[in-house]
Amino acid sequence: xxxxxxxxxxxxxxxxxxxxxxxxxxxxxxxxxxxxxxxxxxxxxxxxxxxxxxxxxxxxxxxxxxxxxxxxxxxxxxxxxxxxxxxxxxxxxxxxxxxxxxxxxxxxxxxxxxxxxxxxxxxxxxxxxxxxxxxxxxxxxxxxxxxxxxxxxxxxxxxxxxxxxxx
Amino acid sequence: xxxxxxxxxxxxxxxxxxxxxxxxxxxxxxxxxxxxxxxxxxxxxxxxxxxxxxxxxxxxxxxxxxxxxxxxxxxxxxxxxxxxxxxxxxxxxxxxxxxxxxxxxxxxxxxxxxxxxxxxxxxxxxxxxxxxxxxxxxxxxxxxxxxxxxxxxxxxxxxxxxxxxxx
Numbered sequence: 001x002x003x004x005x006x007x008x009x010x011x012x013x014x015x016x017x018x019x020x021x022x023x024x025x026x027x028x029x030x031x032x033x034x035x036x037x038x039x040x041x042x043x044x045x046x047x048x049x050x051x052x053x054x055x056x057x058x059x060x061x062x063x064x065x066x067x068x069x070x071x072x073x074x075x076x077x078x079x080x081x082x083x084x085x086x087x088x089x090x091x092x093x094x095x096x097x098x099x100x101x102x103x104x105x106x107x108x109x110x111x112x113x114x115x116x117x118x119x120x121x122x123x124x125x126x127x128x129x130x131x132x133x134x135x136x137x138x139x140x141x142x143x144x145x146x147x148x149x150x151x152x153x154x155x156x157x158x159x160x161x162x163x164x165x166x167x
Numbered sequence: 168x169x170x171x172x173x174x175x176x177x178x179x180x181x182x183x184x185x186x187x188x189x190x191x192x193x194x195x196x197x198x199x200x201x202x203x204x205x206x207x208x209x210x211x212x213x214x215x216x217x218x219x220x221x222x223x224x225x226x227x228x229x230x231x232x233x234x235x236x237x238x239x240x241x242x243x244x245x246x247x248x249x250x251x252x253x254x255x256x257x258x259x260x261x262x263x264x265x266x267x268x269x270x271x272x273x274x275x276x277x278x279x280x281x282x283x284x285x286x287x288x289x290x291x292x293x294x295x296x297x298x299x300x301x302x303x304x305x306x307x308x309x310x311x312x313x314x315x316x317x318x319x320x321x322x323x324x325x326x327x328x329x330x331x332x333x334x
Contacts, residue, residue: 017219017222017223020222020223020226021222021223021226022226024223024226024227024228025226025227028226028227033229034227034228034229035228035229035230035231035232036223036224036226036228036230036231036232037231037232037233037234038219038220038223038231038232038233038234039233039234039235040233040234040235041235041236042235043235043236043237043238044220044233044235044238044240045215046213046214046215046220046233046238046240047213048212048213048215052184052205052268053205053211053213055184055187055188056184056187056188056191056203056205056268057203059187059188059189059191059192059195059203060191060192060195060201061191061201061202061203061266062200062201062202062261062262063202063203063258063259063261063262064202064203064204064205065202065203065204065205065254065258065259066204066205066206066207066211066213067204067205067206067207067245067248067249067254068206068207068208068209068210068211068245068248069208069210069245069247069248070210070244070245070248071210071211071213071242071243071244071245072241072242072243072245072248072249072254073211073213073240073241073242073243074239074240074241074243074258075238075239075240076238076239076240076241076258077237077238078234078235078236078237078238078239080236081234081235081236081237081239082234082239087232087234087239091230091232091241091243092230092232094229094230095229095230099228101219101223
């Protein structure tokens with residue numbers, strides 16, 4: 001039985017990470033174990049150049065793991081890039097909900113973040129109608145066919161996530 | 168069937184990471200898929216402050232994953248710290264061999280690195296006799312009951328690893 005996955009999507013620069021921070025904080029406050037997945041279209045540098053773990057990865061290790069009493073970090077070379085579902089199944093056996101940043105082309109339920117300064121239109125209600133959109137967080141009122149929340153209303157959005165996916 | 172695990176141990180400052188870099192490079196040259204595990208006794212900061220993934224972890228996510236076409240990174244809060252065997256089983260389904268830095272108290276086979284400048288004695292042949300020691304890499308000749316290699320002889324050490332654990 002796999003864990004519920006909810007994706008926060010938006011045009012770039014709208015504020016996905018800021019909303020996710022608020023949702024994670026609110027879900028933790030409610031006692032849930034929370035996973036987060038960020039999709040990065042480009043390559044990213046997670047480790048610090050010259051550190052032991054960085055040296056092992058750059059020597060050619062296909063997977064490097066660093067363990068400590070507080071946390072474990074894993075850096076794995078891909079072949080090919082895993083899908084959202086594969087990632088969710090592989091690394092999140094012990095959380096109640098997974099919140100993702102991006103993955104707008106997945107078929108998982110989505111919240112779109114909208115700011116009027118950024119764009120007049122929605123990603124999920126543009127040329128294509130995305131049926132997985134189930135809420136919008138916006139800084140201006142919108143005529144929309146799904147529940148609508150103020151962009152800062154983490155409590156309201158978490159209430160909806162809880163009732164739809166966790167109860 | 169779990170993957171062979173070989174640990175490189177030494178007193179701190181002897182050069183574990185340097186030897187591991189050479190072993191990883193040599194094993195990759197031979198066509199193996201190689202995993203690496205580093206044990207860090209302290210807390211470590213793997214991500215870069217202020218980046219999106221860092222923000223999700225610091226907002227409270229129990230596990231944060233970043234995916235891209237090239238690599239996947241996972242940062243997981245521990246409760247409690249996993250053992251070497253648990254780590255090897257959890258994250259290395261797709262490698263041929265796992266080389267670790269540290270974990271001197273595990274019961275997996277060990278190579279000890281020795282440099283005369285660092286210490287006159289060996290970690291695995293001190294007050295306790297560690298039966299899992301199967302090789303020593305040293306910058307001076309030693310009278311020792313296991314195969315002995317020059318500290319830079321990655322080829323010789325990999326030949327031994329291959330014949331003992333991979334063939």
